[in-house]
Amino acid sequence: GENVEQHPSTLSVQEGDSAVIKCTYSDSASNYFPWYKQELGKGPQLIIDIRSNVGEKKDQRIAVTLNKTAKHFSLHITETQPEDSAVYFCAAPGTYKYIFGTGTRLKVLA
Amino acid sequence: GAGVSQTPSNKVTEKGKYVELRCDPISGHTALYWYRQSLGQGPEFLIYFQGTGAADDSGLPNDRFFAVRPEGSVSTLKIQRTERGDSAVYLCASSLGLSYNEQFFGPGTRLTVL
Numbered sequence: 757g758e759n760v761e762q763h764p765s766t767l768s769v770q771e772g773d774s775a776v777i778k779c780t781y782s783d784s785a786s787n788y789f790p791w792y793k794q795e796l797g798k799g800p801q802l803i804i805d806i807r808s809n810v811g812e813k814k815d816q817r818i819a820v821t822l823n824k825t826a827k828h829f830s831l832h833i834t835e836t837q838p839e840d841s842a843v844y845f846c847a848a849p850g851t852y853k854y855i856f857g858t859g860t861r862l863k864v865l866a
Numbered sequence: 867g868a869g870v871s872q873t874p875s876n877k878v879t880e881k882g883k884y885v886e887l888r889c890d891p892i893s894g895h896t897a898l899y900w901y902r903q904s905l906g907q908g909p910e911f912l913i914y915f916q917g918t919g920a921a922d923d924s925g926l927p928n929d930r931f932f933a934v935r936p937e938g939s940v941s942t943l944k945i946q947r948t949e950r951g952d953s954a955v956y957l958c959a960s961s962l963g964l965s966y967n968e969q970f971f972g973p974g975t976r977l978t979v980l
Contacts, residue, residue, distance in 0.1 A: 762908075788967040799870075799957055799971035800909065807967075845908050849967065853899065853922065856908030 758783040758850035762857025770865050775833045777860045779846035782827065789829045790854070791820060792845045800845060804831070836864045868892070870972035872958050878978045879948055887943040887975045891960030898941050899959040899969060900933055909957050915941060916963070948979045 759782040769775050781789075787808040792800035806813045806820045806829065813820050819832040833840055841864045847854040871890040879885050891898050897916050901909035911925040915935045923933070930948075935941040945952055955976050959969040 790968070792971070797973075799872075799973045802968060802970065805968065847908075850911075851922070852897070853911040853914055853925070854901075854909070854969065856910070859906070859908050 758848050758855040760848050760855050760857045762846050766861045768863045769836050775836055777831045777844055779857050780828050781848040786848045788849050790847050791831045794843045838864050838866050840864050870960055872972040872975050876976045880980050883948050885945050887956050889941045889958030895960035896963045897961045900943050901957040903955045950979045953979045
């Protein structure tokens with residue numbers, strides 16, 4: 757079955773700096789990789805996703821890159837702001853259900 | 867439009883009691899998923915439905931857990947003889963269908979078993 761590893765578990769950056777979170781997956785058949793942002797007391801919110809037929813996708817300050825050969829995908833947040841502080845989860849599909857990473861707690865220091 | 871809603875937002879119960887957690891998916895979404903999230907962890911899959919039928923219930927931890935979706939919309943997760951280890955946030959998500967990858971999550975129900 758699919759296995760997802762996520763690093764780092766915590767990340768502190770200064771406001772305006774970039775943040776990068778990395779995930780690896782095990783199932784080479786996986787073809788869709790979402791990223792979720794979860795704020796305290798709320799459910800996960802889909803912020804960006806990528807399909808296996810592209811290597812990079814960007815949406816304003818957020819980008820995701822995918823390396824299918826290495827089975828890596830990463831979330832990049834540029835010009836971080838205090839409101840970016842949250843827990844971020846990557847996921848990979850395991851036959852329709854998601855297998856989630858363990859999460860990265862991002863703190864953006866003002 | 868309205869997102870996924872879950873009720874109650876918080877549930878406190880005593881060990882051994884029965885609880886029901888409700889999920890209202892996004893209108894028109896035929897696939898519905900239940901996940902459980904323990905403190906400091908990512909969500910873990912429990913069960914998903916396509917329409918009224920449970921397509922995969924392999925994530926349910928034991929036979930105390932059961933879920934239904936009788937009319938293909940609202941779903942109820944039922945937990946019998948609750949144990950302290952059942953304490954977690956129970957998340958519901960929906961998607962347009964099983965072939966549509968994007969899953970949209972509700973706010974969750976925080977279950978505390980005393």
